[in-house]
Amino acid sequence: MRLEIESLGKQYSEGLWGVRDITLRLGAGVHGLVGPNGAGKSTLMRMLTTVTPPTEGAIYWDGTRVSESPGVVRSVLGYLPQDFDTYPTLTLEEYLEYVAALRGLDSETASARVEALLDLVNLTDVRDRRLDTFSGGMHQRAGIAQALLNDPELLVVDEPTVGLDPEERVRMRNALADTADDRVVIFSTHVVADIEATADTVTIIEDGQLLTHAPTESLIQSVDGDVYECRVSRSTLEQLRQEFPICNTVQRADGVDVRLVAEGPPITDAEQVTASLEDAYLRTVTHAN
Amino acid sequence: MRTDVRRAYHIARADLLARVRSRKLLIFFAVVIYIGYLINSGSFGVFYTVSNGPNVNGALTSHLVGLNAGMAGSAVMLLAGFYVLRGSLERDDRYGHFPVLTSSQTSKPVYLLGKLLSNIAVGVLTAAVLAGAAVVNHSIYGVGATDPIAISWPVFVMVVPLTVFVGAVAMLFGTINLLAGTFGRIAYFFGAIFLLSAQSARPETAVPAAIPTTVKALDIVGLTLAYDLTFESIHAAVPGFESSFANFGTGGSNAQTFRYEGGPWPAWFFAQRLGTVIVGLAVTLVAALPFNWFQATGGVVGKVRQRLPLDETPSETATQTASNPQTPTDTTDSAVSTSAVGDDVTIPPVTRRGAGGFRRVLTVELRRLLRGQPRWWYLGAGLLAVVSTGIALTGGGTEEAARGLLSLVAVWPLFVWSQIGSQTARHGIRPQVLTSDYPVGQLVAEWIAGCLITIVVGAGTFAIAVATGGPTALIGVAGLVIFPPSLALAAGLWTGSPRLFEALYLGLWYVGPLNGGFVADFAGVTARGTSLGVPIVFAAVGVGLVVVAAQTRRVYTNLG
Numbered sequence: 001m002r003l004e005i006e007s008l009g010k011q012y013s014e015g016l017w018g019v020r021d022i023t024l025r026l027g028a029g030v031h032g033l034v035g036p037n038g039a040g041k042s043t044l045m046r047m048l049t050t051v052t053p054p055t056e057g058a059i060y061w062d063g064t065r066v067s068e069s070p071g072v073v074r075s076v077l078g079y080l081p082q083d084f085d086t087y088p089t090l091t092l093e094e095y096l097e098y099v100a101a102l103r104g105l106d107s108e109t110a111s112a113r114v115e116a117l118l119d120l121v122n123l124t125d126v127r128d129r130r131l132d133t134f135s136g137g138m139h140q141r142a143g144i145a146q147a148l149l150n151d152p153e154l155l156v157v158d159e160p161t162v163g164l165d166p167e168e169r170v171r172m173r174n175a176l177a178d179t180a181d182d183r184v185v186i187f188s189t190h191v192v193a194d195i196e197a198t199a200d201t202v203t204i205i206e207d208g209q210l211l212t213h214a215p216t217e218s219l220i221q222s223v224d225g226d227v228y229e230c231r232v233s234r235s236t237l238e239q240l241r242q243e244f245p246i247c248n249t250v251q252r253a254d255g256v257d258v259r260l261v262a263e264g265p266p267i268t269d270a271e272q273v274t275a276s277l278e279d280a281y282l283r284t285v286t287h288a289n
Numbered sequence: 290m291r292t293d294v295r296r297a298y299h300i301a302r303a304d305l306l307a308r309v310r311s312r313k314l315l316i317f318f319a320v321v322i323y324i325g326y327l328i329n330s331g332s333f334g335v336f337y338t339v340s341n342g343p344n345v346n347g348a349l350t351s352h353l354v355g356l357n358a359g360m361a362g363s364a365v366m367l368l369a370g371f372y373v374l375r376g377s378l379e380r381d382d383r384y385g386h387f388p389v390l391t392s393s394q395t396s397k398p399v400y401l402l403g404k405l406l407s408n409i410a411v412g413v414l415t416a417a418v419l420a421g422a423a424v425v426n427h428s429i430y431g432v433g434a435t436d437p438i439a440i441s442w443p444v445f446v447m448v449v450p451l452t453v454f455v456g457a458v459a460m461l462f463g464t465i466n467l468l469a470g471t472f473g474r475i476a477y478f479f480g481a482i483f484l485l486s487a488q489s490a491r492p493e494t495a496v497p498a499a500i501p502t503t504v505k506a507l508d509i510v511g512l513t514l515a516y517d518l519t520f521e522s523i524h525a526a527v528p529g530f531e532s533s534f535a536n537f538g539t540g541g542s543n544a545q546t547f548r549y550e551g552g553p554w555p556a557w558f559f560a561q562r563l564g565t566v567i568v569g570l571a572v573t574l575v576a577a578l579p580f581n582w583f584q585a586t587g588g589v590v591g592k593v594r595q596r597l598p599l600d601e602t603p604s605e606t607a608t609q610t611a612s613n614p615q616t617p618t619d620t621t622d623s624a625v626s627t628s629a630v631g632d633d634v635t636i637p638p639v640t641r642r643g644a645g646g647f648r649r650v651l652t653v654e655l656r657r658l659l660r661g662q663p664r665w666w667y668l669g670a671g672l673l674a675v676v677s678t679g680i681a682l683t684g685g686g687t688e689e690a691a692r693g694l695l696s697l698v699a700v701w702p703l704f705v706w707s708q709i710g711s712q713t714a715r716h717g718i719r720p721q722v723l724t725s726d727y728p729v730g731q732l733v734a735e736w737i738a739g740c741l742i743t744i745v746v747g748a749g750t751f752a753i754a755v756a757t758g759g760p761t762a763l764i765g766v767a768g769l770v771i772f773p774p775s776l777a778l779a780a781g782l783w784t785g786s787p788r789l790f791e792a793l794y795l796g797l798w799y800v801g802p803l804n805g806g807f808v809a810d811f812a813g814v815t816a817r818g819t820s821l822g823v824p825i826v827f828a829a830v831g832v833g834l835v836v837v838a839a840q841t842r843r844v845y846t847n848l849g
Contacts, residue, residue, distance in 0.1 A: 049724045050846070070846065071726070075642050079724050085717025089661030098657060101649040102725035109639055116636040146721065151639035179636075 001062060001076075001153050002027055003048070003184050008057035010043050010208075018043035019208040022057070030180045032195030032202045032216070033188040034281060040208040041188045042082050045158050048186065049079045061154065075104065078152030082159050082188075084143040088132035092123060092142055095131055096149060103150035110149070117145040120175055122168070136163035144172055148179065155185045161194055173198045196220075196277035204284050211288050216277060223275040223283055226263055230270035231255045240266055245286040247279050261286075293399045300395070300403025304377055305410045313784070314411070317373045321365055321415055322422045328361045328537075329354050329426035335515060335535050336544060337523065344544040345523055345530065351427055351436035352551035356515055358423035358440065359447035362416060363510040364537065366451050367481050368796070372474065372788045374411065374452075375459035377404050378580075379469075397577040404460055405453065405573050412452025413445070420444040432548075439551060446554075447511050450562040453569035461576040471707045471791065472663065475700075478795045484509045496520070497555075505557045506564065514558045522549040643726055647734065650727050654734040657712075658705050658742060666704050670746050673701055677749025686753030691762075692814050695754060698747035699769055699802040699812045700795075702739075706773050707791055709739045710781020710838070728846040729839050732778065736835055739774030754813070761820070765813015768824025768831075772811045775831030779838045 003026045010018040019040035033041050046052040048059060050070040059066040061073045086095050093114060100110035118124040121141040126134070134142065140163045147157060157176065161169040169191075176185055177198040189195060195202055195216070202219050204211040212219065227247070232240065237256050240246065244266055248259040259273070260266060261283045308314050328335070329349060335357055336346040347353045381387060390400060420441035428435045458477065462468040468476060487507040491500055497517040508514055515535045523530050526547035677694050680686045713719045713731070722731050744751075747769065754762040773794060780790035801809030801818070810818030811827035818824065 046720075049720070051720050051723050074724055074728075075726055077724050079720060081720040083717055084720075087657060087660075087712065087716050087718065090657065094653075094656065094660070098653040099721060099725075101645050101653040102722060102727055102731060104643040104645045104726035105639060106641065106644040106646075107649065109637070109641070109644070112637045113639070116634055120634045120636065148636070150642065151636070175634075 001182075001184055002060075003154060003186075004060040004063075005048070006058045006060070008044070008047060008054050008059065010040075010047060010052065011055040017055075017208050019047075019205065022205070022210050024203060024210070024213055026184055026186070026201070028180070028182060028184055029200035030177055030185045030187055030198045032199030033186060033205070034190070034192055034195055034202065035205040035211075036285065037190075039206045041205060042158055043208070044205070045079075045156050045186065045188060046081075048073075048154075049077060049081075049156050050074060051079075051081075073154060076150075076153035078147040078150060078155040078157075080143045080147040080157040080160050082162075084140070086131045086139070086142065089130060091128050091130055092118070092134075093127040095142065096146055099146045100149050105150055113149055113151070114145075117148055120148075121145045122171070137165060137168060140164055141168065141172070144175075153183050155179075155183055157186070158188045159190070160187065161189060161191060169194070170197075192276075192278040192281050202277065202281075204281060206285055206288055209288075211284050219280045219284075220275050220277055223261055223280045225272065225275075226261050226283070227259065227273050227275045227279045228262055228266055228270040229257060229259045229273050230267055231257050232267065236267070245279075245282040247276075247282055293396070296393075296395050297399050297403040297406060300390075300400060301406035301410065304404060304407035307380065308377075308407070308411060309414075313373060313376075314414075317369065318415065318418045320369065321362060321419050324361050324365055325358050325419050325422045326426055328357045329423055330430045335360060335537060337516075337530075337535055339527065339530060339545075342527065342529075342545070345527055345547055346544045347519060347522070348432045348546050348548045349427065349430055350433050350548060350550055351431065351439040353519075353549045354423050354427045354431055355420075355440040355443040356511070356518060356549070358419050359443040360511040360515060360535075360537075362419045362444055362448040363451050364485075366412070366415065366448055366455055367484070367509055368478075369792055370415075370452060370455045371459050371477050371481070372792045374408050374456045375463055376786075376788075377407065378460060378463040397580050398574065401460060401573050401577050401580065405456060405570075408452055408456025408459075409449065411456070412449040415452065416445045416448040419448065446559075446562060447514075450565045450569075451509065454565045454572070455569075457569040457572035457576065461572050464576050464580040467663075471704050471787065474788065474791045475703065475795065478792075478799075482799060488512045502557075506561055508558070508561060509565070511558075514555070517555050517558075518552065519547065519549045521552075523547045645726075647727065647730050650730055651734040651737055654731070655738040655741065658708050658735070658738050662704050666701075669701055673697060674746050674749060677747075677753060679749070681749045681752035681756065684756070686757055688757045691750065691754040691757050694750040695747075695765065695769065695812050695814050696798075696802045698743070698750045699773070699814075700798055702743050702746050702773070703791070703794065705742050706739050706777040706794075707781075707787035709735045709774055710778040710790070711785050711787050712781070714782075714785035723846050729842050732782070732839055732842045733835070736774050736778045739777065740770050743770045743774065758813075758816075758819070762813060764819055764822060765810075765824045768827045769812040770828075772824075772827040772831040775834045779834035782838045782841060 003024075005022055005024040005026075008022040009020040011020075012018055022044060033044070035041050043052065047054045050066060050073055053067060059073075061076075064072045066073050087098070090098065096114045096117070097110055100114065105113070118127050121144055123138060123141055123145065126138065131139070131142065140160070144157070144160055147155060147160075155176070160176065161172055164172060173187075173194045174197075176187060179185075180198075180200075187195065187199060199216050201213065202216050203213045214222075231252060231254070233255050237246075237249065237258060240258060240260060244260040244262045246258060246260050250257040259279075261279050262270075265272075336344045338344055349357075381390070423440045423444065424435060424437050427440055462473040462477065465473075467473070484507055488504060488510075491504045491513065497520050500513060500517070505513055512535045527545050673694070677698075680690065710732075713722050722728060725731065727734070747766075751762075751766045754765060758765075776794060777787070777790045780793065781787055797809045797811065800806040802812040802814045805815045807815045807818035807821065807823060810823050813819045813824045
């Protein structure tokens with residue numbers, strides 16, 4: 001299974017492009033998609049899922065051009081949109097059965113998968129409750145369950161961990177990673193730690209443009225040796241902000257602990273530390289700007 | 290106080306901006322302009338039925354055009370304005386605006402006052418659009434000099450106060466759970482019809498001075514006002530004129546003509562409009578009582594439910610504890626390993642894709658349409674189905690009974706039909722549907738499910754109709770089964786809301802199946818409509834709407 005994206009672009013109006021000239025080749029595994037708000041992540045995902053037609057370029061699923069045969073992707077697609085919603089008067093189980101029918105599952109398969117997925121997303125006990133009584137986190141977990149219903153070969157999840165508490169967030173991202181061996185998972189999020197924990201490759205986009213697409217490990221390695229931590233005064237922190245991408249700050253009684261990316265020690269007593277994906281992400285975005 | 294006024298102003302401003310930037314208000318204005326055109330171009334107008342001669346209508350002078358436009362605007366505002374004005378609270382609720390408002394210390398009365406001001410602004414805009422169109426119409430089709438003031442001011446005086454009342458009622462309905470949905474829209478429709486029909490309580494051949502005060506007080510559209518204003522002009526043109534009612538319609542063709550050149554308006558009408566505004570303000574204040582920020586459409590019922598242990602809904606925390614007992618653990622990301630969660634869940638693979646078939650989609654759509662209705666609806670539908678089937682089986686039906694039952698079958702499933710077409714957009718399900726195996730099939734399944742429910746509810750009635758009216762009654766059955774779900778599907782798909790369908794459909798149902806207007810008799814209630822094949826025309830239109838709606842969905846899903 002292979003998803004290929006060739007020079008893809010979406011124009012909303014004259015001079016306003018949601019995304020432009022995106023080219024990617026994605027095989028089985030988890031592929032993280034990160035970028036600032038308004039970068040075009042959701043637009044890209046809506047095109048990949050055939051919800052929005054591209055203005056230019058093409059998408060191929062296993063060599064078939066999706067715009068010509070959208071059914072080829074739809075039959076193997078699982079999708080959790082960013083603005084996921086449900087029919088409020090249905091119970092969770094009824095809703096999942098509804099989606100299973102739309103996804104073309106027979107009733108036996110649907111029942112078995114609903115059962116297992118309710119267990120996976122930890123909602124078995126509320127299967128008979130109406131969806132309008134669900135909290136935001138429960139609602140999001142229901143969204144993940146419906147996306148996995150048809151055992152998709154292409155799973156596109158847009159901000160799947162929004163609204164989940166830390167424990168559920170870890171559970172969900174691990175579940176996505178566990179099921180990724182034999183499918184293409186595209187996972188968009190603002191939480192870079194989720195990508196680092198699960199993704200085989202990372203795609204960073206900003207202002208609709210592709211900044212980088214690389215294996216997670218190599219992206220992290222690209223900033224290896226360039227990440228420092230030091231304790232500085234607040235006034236020094238302001239100076240550092242002007243010169244370096246600041247990854248993190250922690251307030252202390254005698255100053256501020258700062259984590260930053262620099263090609264050499266920013267101050268004499270700065271300590272070199274292990275790089276993370278967030279460091280790599282910040283440097284990539286900062287360099288682009 | 291000043292802060293509250295500023296708050297109300299900005300609530301009104303934001304609400305009005307949201308409205309004027311939506312297509313719905315533009316469509317409403319287009320409808321208003323079109324009706325104004327019909328009224329003031331002579332295609333359709335106000336006429337008086339005369340008991341002792343041909344009907345009477347007026348020459349289109351500036352004063353009469355202004356009066357006609359005011360009446361047309363009032364009628365549109367009364368019947369359609371409610372459906373346009375009522376989305377205000379729902380919109381704020383849907384877009385999560387209430388928490389922001391609550392945290393800003395805006396009181397409920399101030400919030401509702403802001404909404405009321407926005408409604409008034411919509412009324413002023415409507416009147417301005419209609420008055421402008423009337424001036425243009427008069428310059429083309431009118432008689433005598435075009436007097437913009439004489440044409441415009443009646444429109445404002447008649448339409449704007451009525452907007453205050455209609456908008457307030459829309460707000461009140463929006464705050465009461467029972468009235469917030471389809472039932473409220475039906476209830477309003479009948480309330481408006483009741484107000485209109487109150488004018489028929491005027492005694493035959495009464496001179497204006499003898500018209501009862503109650504009739505004047507309920508002159509919501511201005512029919513009695515028109516009679517009062519034009520009475521002398523009609524008498525001058527038609528000596529011995531005896532009439533009791535002004536009507537909208539085409540009955541003025543080949544009629545005698547009077548010429549109305551204006552004159553002082555009666556004080557009672559200004560008092561009536563002032564009273565309308567006062568009632569509107571009072572209703573707005575009453576709406577503040579049941580209004581609940583955090584359950585905007587829950588209202589009184591919602592509050593009572595919150596205070597009583599009716600919902601034994603476990604909290605999410607309790608649910609999690611019950612379903613997934615956790616041992617104390619470090620919940621930081623790194624502390625929870627992949628193997629610690631989810632390993633015990635085995636998900637069976639999907640071996641056959643696309644094996645479900647359209648029948649399963651139809652089944653789930655049927656279930657979805659039938660879910661979430663009030664209990665009394667199920668009871669009524671069950672009674673209607675069982676009683677009519679019982680009558681049919683015992684051969685006890687009459688043509689009269691069939692007509693009555695057909696009228697009922699033509700309206701009871703409205704609650705179900707309203708769910709067709711719009712709900713995927715309304716509940717944000719579109720991405721799931723559009724990316725599914727059945728993007729167009731889902732739409733068709735909704736429609737078939739609507740038709741099937743109509744058949745089940747009406748089966749006994751249809752049997753009685755065929756038994757008493759012969760095979761030609763099947764024409765009516767076809768119209769009734771096909772047309773309402775089709776209109777619902779198309780209107781719902783194109784507007785993303787059930788309101789247009791409900792407003793159009795209730796109007797058709799009132800004129801056709803309920804009152805026997807054969808031109809709108811899509812259900813075969815009238816012998817004349819059936820003999821002319823009117824229901825078949827509606828059925829054909831219905832099928833056409835479904836085809837166009839399906840093509841619309843095909844285009845949406847990049848299939849067309």
